[in-house]
Amino acid sequence: MTRLVREGRRAVWLIARREIAMQLRSKGFAVSTGVIILVLAGYLLLHTTVLGTGARSTVGLTGQASAVAGQLRVAAEQLGHEVRTVQVPDADTGREQVADGELDVLVSGSPSTLRVLADSQLDESLRNVLNGLTRQQVLAAKLAEAGVEDPGATLGSVYTSQVRVDYLNPPDADLDQRLVVGLVLAVLLYMSVITYGMQVATGVVEEKSSRIVELLLATVRPWQLLLGKVAGIGTVGLCQLAIVGVVGLTLTSVTGVLTVSGVTAGALLWGLVWYLLGFFLYATVFAAAGSLVSRQEETQQVTGPMMAILVIGFVIGFNVLLQGATSSLAVGLSLVPLLSPIMMPARIAMGLAPAWQIAVAILGTLAMIALVTWLAGKIYGNAVLRTGSRVKLREALN
Amino acid sequence: MPSTCLEIDRVSKRYGEVVALREMTFEVRPGELFGFVGSNGAGKTTTMRIVLGVLAADSGEVRWNGAPVDFATRTRFGYMPEERGLYPKMKVLHQLAYLAELHGMSIQAAQRNAEFWIGKLGLRDRRQDTVQSLSLGNQQRVQLCAALVHEPEVLVLDEPFSGLDPVAVDVMSQVLRDKADEGVPVLFSSHQLDLVQRLCDRVGIVRSGQMVAAGTVAELRSGAAARLIVEAPDAPADWARGLAGVTVTERTAGRWTLELAPGTDEQRILHAALATGPVTEFSRHKPTLGELFRNVVTEGDAR
Known part of the structure; x- marks a missing residue:
């Protein structure tokens, strides 16, 4: 035994x-x-440029305005805005550089009457910083006129006073990044399950159409052939996902697009777990579908219904996640066994899935896998040796 | 070693209303080439698929070494299915080694055997080619390698000679003969009756899912009703009519073919023939396997 x-x-x-x-x-x-890696890199690059312009500005200073360089940097930093200052020899050079995009803005004029030149729009926070600087200069002059002894100290206390804000729900500074990681993961998982599920179906049909299945089944049992095929192709998919994940993680850390490498690494690990669950959920069904036909041309027909379920599930799931990953619809869908493998890892990556929901989704998916594998194994075993015309599902289930 | 017989014992199979096999019974002895003949749809392929466990029988049993054939013993069988099947995109050597491993061989033995059979069947230059790039004849050789690569102790080949050129037929015949000489029971089906007659130790004729005749070619031929050919140019048309136990089966200008009931005295017929005038030919006719086969098949149709 x-x-x-x-x-x-x-x-x-x-x-x-x-x-x-x-x-x-x-x-x-x-x-x-x-x-996949190229597409991912392209997406990240796009993200870098988009995020970069928002958080960083290059400011050219010319003439008397050069004197405010230090104050400008400090004031901007207090508002979480990074400013690089560049000395520009004259206003015309500065104008050209703004036009070329080398400079975001050019600041000229005297400190109390600063003039700003921007291309087509001026960042709001930068505008506030510059307004603050001018007001400070004006105020300092007025204070001096009024005979205040130490205008600097007065100004200091004025400008460091801020309102205190309390949140009912403290915002997660990393939420945007987590959202990106979660959605990328959902897309990757969806593509992997479809690609490698299709590979399983094609492989089964290849064995049927080349008739080697009869030679194989004279020495191995149908379930061994099915399991071996699913496990082999699943492993290849897992390798690809791992490669893409590690490359993606390295790229994002090196370029500094994501500052949440820890979160991303965790999400990737969960992603691999969910890939396995999702793949095994769908792969045996793909194999059963493939076993119904004997010609490669018919593969599309039999896998069609399943592809439709996957595509519709993904489109709905993805949009629900985009619109609000915390909505009860998102939570509900992520607990539906057929959708969990795509929705749940995204929610985990976003840091929005409590442990109990993860557990429920995993258990539900495992139960679904057991049911589906049992059914698919039955269909496969009955249909895989019947060559010729397409086997009817009802016949295969008997 | 009669114990290494492959026995097919009262195996029946039906597909819905169609009866494919009706208590099919025969045995293939060790070291014996057993030729399986019958018209299309007589049940040869169904029998072989049941022997290999690819199809389940409704009743009856296949035994080997005296014990019912199960999954473990089947890994020691070699099989060439009617529908040829190999992975089209896999290289010849890799494919054969893989199949040998699937039959339970170690990776080294599998590699060695694959190389051996590739050499033996003249495919050495093709071993790194994919199967789909080979000619049909060479694919057939690879298919035979696939049946032999794991050193099977029983060989079951469905139409191994179909589509082969005369040289390949000789190679295939020699390989089967060699395997039988090693003590392996070899069962194969064919429609090339002259080849079966020349090659096989024993032959089984199948009709409508039943074995209707089995034995050596000599046994089958002697079992058939004896026939005489008599050429007597001057004999009247009805000269043989009065002879007991004699039926005229054919008559062409002075030449008669007579079928004799068992125990009929040939000499008495010769005397009767000589009484009509000169006798230019008087011979016993032994039917060929082809004639036997046609008789068996037409008998079935007459019923």
Whole structure:
């Protein structure tokens, strides 16, 4: 008995090993991994430029205005706005540089009558900082006129006084970044499950159309063939996801797009777990669908309904997440077994999923996997040797 | 070693209303080439698929070494299915080694055997080619390698000779003969009856899911009703009519083919023939396997 179990496992391993070798050797794997990484890098680059202009400004100073450089940097920093100051020889040079985009704004004039030149728009916080500086200069002059002894100290106490703000729900400074990580993860998982699920279906049809399945089933059992194939292709998908994840994590840390590497790493690990759950949930169904037909041309027809469920689920899920990841609809959908593998990891990455919801989603998905695998195994076992015309689902379930 | 017989014992199978096998019974002895003949749809492929466990029988049993064949023993069977099947995109060597491993061989033995059979069947230059790039004849050779690569102790081949050129037929025949000489029971089906007659130790003729005749070619031929050919140019048309136990099956200008009931005295017929005038030919006719087969099949149709 133990010998049989060992032999059984060996066959599954051999089948899985063949799948892995064939997949890794194919051009498709390298190409698709490369494309995903490129798309991801492009997306991040876009993000860097968009985020960069918001948080940082380069300010050119000319003439008397050069005197406010230090004050400008300090005042801006207090408002969380990073300013780089550049000395510009004259106003015309500065004007050109603003036009070229080298400078965000050019500041000229005397400290009490600062003039600002911007291209088409002026950042609100920068405007506030500059307004503050001018007012400070004017106020200092007025204070001096009024005979105040130490205008600097008075000004200091005026400008450091701020309102105190208390929040009922303290905002999470990292929420934006987490949202990005969560959505990217949802897209990656969705694509992986579809791509590698389709690979399973194509592989099953290949074995049927080439008739090798009869030779194989004379020495291994249907469930071994099914399990080996699913495990092998699943491993390849896992490798791809891990490669993409690690490259993505490295890119984001190096470019400084994301400051929440810890969160991202955690999200990636959860992502891998959920990929496995999602893949095993759908892969056996893809295999069962593939086992119904004998020609590669018919694969699309039988996998169609499942693809539709995945696509519709993803589109709805993604939009619900975009509109409000905390909404009860998002929570509810992430607990539905067929949608959990896409919704839940995104919510986990956003830091919005309490432990109990994660547990419920995992248990629900596992139960669904058990049910689906049982059904799909039955269909596969009944249909995989029937070559010729398409096998009807009802016949395959008998 | 009669215990390594492959026994097919009263195996029945029906597909809905269609009866594919009706108590199919025969055995393939060790070291024996057993030729399986019958018209299309007679049940040869169904029998072989049941032997390999690809199809389940409704009743009956397949035994090997005296014990019912189960999953573990089947890994020691070699099989060439009617529908040829190999991974089209896999390289020949890799594919054969993989199949050998699936049958339980170690990776080294699998590699060694794959190389051995590739060499033996003249595919050495093709071992790193994908199967889909090979000619049909070479694909067939790879298919035979696939049946042999794990050193099977039983061989079951469905139409191994179909689509082969004469040289490949010789190679295939020799390989099957060698395997049988090693003591392996070899069961194969074919429509090339002259080939079966020449190659096989025993032959089984199947009709409508039943084994209707099985034995050596000599046994089958002697079992058939004896026939005489008599050429007597001057004999009247009805000269043989009065002879007991004689039926005229064919008559062309002075030449008769007679079928004799068992125990009929041939000499008495010769005398009768000589009484009509000169006899230019008087011979016993042994049917070929093809004729036997046609008889069996037409008998079935007449019923």
